[in-house]
Amino acid sequence: MRDLEELKARVREFVAERDWDRFHSPKNLAMALSVEASELVELFQWLTEEESAKLDDVQRGRVSEELADVLWFLVRLSDRLDIDLLQAAARKLAANAQKYPADQVRGQAKKYSDY
Amino acid sequence: MRDLEELKARVREFVAERDWDRFHSPKNLAMALSVEASELVELFQWLTEEESAKLDDVQRGRVSEELADVLWFLVRLSDRLDIDLLQAAARKLAANAQKYPADQVRGQAKKYSDY
Amino acid sequence: MRDLEELKARVREFVAERDWDRFHSPKNLAMALSVEASELVELFQWLTEEESAKLDDVQRGRVSEELADVLWFLVRLSDRLDIDLLQAAARKLAANAQKYPADQVRGQAKKYSDY
Amino acid sequence: MRDLEELKARVREFVAERDWDRFHSPKNLAMALSVEASELVELFQWLTEEESAKLDDVQRGRVSEELADVLWFLVRLSDRLDIDLLQAAARKLAANAQKYPADQVRGQAKKYSDY
Numbered sequence: 001m002r003d004l005e006e007l008k009a010r011v012r013e014f015v016a017e018r019d020w021d022r023f024h025s026p027k028n029l030a031m032a033l034s035v036e037a038s039e040l041v042e043l044f045q046w047l048t049e050e051e052s053a054k055l056d057d058v059q060r061g062r063v064s065e066e067l068a069d070v071l072w073f074l075v076r077l078s079d080r081l082d083i084d085l086l087q088a089a090a091r092k093l094a095a096n097a098q099k100y101p102a103d104q105v106r107g108q109a110k111k112y113s114d115y
Numbered sequence: 116m117r118d119l120e121e122l123k124a125r126v127r128e129f130v131a132e133r134d135w136d137r138f139h140s141p142k143n144l145a146m147a148l149s150v151e152a153s154e155l156v157e158l159f160q161w162l163t164e165e166e167s168a169k170l171d172d173v174q175r176g177r178v179s180e181e182l183a184d185v186l187w188f189l190v191r192l193s194d195r196l197d198i199d200l201l202q203a204a205a206r207k208l209a210a211n212a213q214k215y216p217a218d219q220v221r222g223q224a225k226k227y228s229d230y
Numbered sequence: 231m232r233d234l235e236e237l238k239a240r241v242r243e244f245v246a247e248r249d250w251d252r253f254h255s256p257k258n259l260a261m262a263l264s265v266e267a268s269e270l271v272e273l274f275q276w277l278t279e280e281e282s283a284k285l286d287d288v289q290r291g292r293v294s295e296e297l298a299d300v301l302w303f304l305v306r307l308s309d310r311l312d313i314d315l316l317q318a319a320a321r322k323l324a325a326n327a328q329k330y331p332a333d334q335v336r337g338q339a340k341k342y343s344d345y
Numbered sequence: 346m347r348d349l350e351e352l353k354a355r356v357r358e359f360v361a362e363r364d365w366d367r368f369h370s371p372k373n374l375a376m377a378l379s380v381e382a383s384e385l386v387e388l389f390q391w392l393t394e395e396e397s398a399k400l401d402d403v404q405r406g407r408v409s410e411e412l413a414d415v416l417w418f419l420v421r422l423s424d425r426l427d428i429d430l431l432q433a434a435a436r437k438l439a440a441n442a443q444k445y446p447a448d449q450v451r452g453q454a455k456k457y458s459d460y
Contacts, residue, residue: 014212023276026167027159028164028275033156037152038152038269041265052140063198074186086116087116088183091183107133150390160377231431232431234348237431248450283370297423313408316349330363
């Protein structure tokens, strides 16, 4: 897999072959994305923060799968709405750099709790 | 923004400048990712599926921001765990092609409701 | 089951018998609650709104189980933090009555999209 | 507020006065419930587990509000589907007592990670 563009094209093809476009309203895709995000959370919910940083291979494999599922729906939804993910990310980074000036928020969680 | 690699590097730099690594256990990042996914869902929750496919510019802008936030934490978490997102996506696509053979699941939502 | 108080006591006993208190920090319980909420969402994600209002017995049984799981963690977390759920609900109803005056928001989704 | 029955009746009245039934398909209510659950998670995401057990009054007030919001939609959705929450909870407790025998799962998180 070369890049997000290739992934977008392959997901689109995968969906078309199964005639699943009919289920893929942006509303439904947003729901599905959040469900996948929660499956990721489920893997961490009873681990301590320390344990979450020292996953064994089985756990890492499962996390990897859930990350892939989230990316799948993220790419699918952005394709459906014709939104360029990398461009959106660049804009957000610039906005956040202004919202959270490095010298003011340094090491403070509270200041970015709403982030 | 060229690609996911550049985004990963820029997010890493953004976090380092603010000394936010201390908050970024995989457990916390998974939580934050799911919170951003829900902020995306919130934009769609009272819309019909039809309305969700015809967003105005303001709505599209907000969706775009939330997609960027999800991608931000997705990239951050995968960096923290040293997981290659595109490789994980490629593996998942291959697994799903086997799990949901196009000729058997065509147009059936139920068959992939657990997906 | 008579009321929330009885449920709270029985959940507490259930947890104590299994020595699961150690995992039940408020942080972890909030995560678990959101995961259960997403398992509920998963049951509806590919249904139309109309279909979601006409569940068959199997679907209704599964929804019922997920609602019970959400309630379980809601009761558990409120017990852990010594918060009275019904009192909190009464306060919120009063606050919302002020925030969303019936004669002004009547039939308007947008006005309560942030609710 | 006496009990869940009274809350159910008052939520129903609140919704009717605002003509919001039209937005309350089970699908939409499940989405809204999960969004509220994530607003709860957001309050905890950058706290350590220890900090999450020692909330100050402001934090406790916000948690209390989010718990109320989750309960609001839980009661609303169960009313919409005519599901008795306490009965569902009693059934689930009985099922879990069988699924997780106290003497076998004592103190083990993994065994109930899928719970």
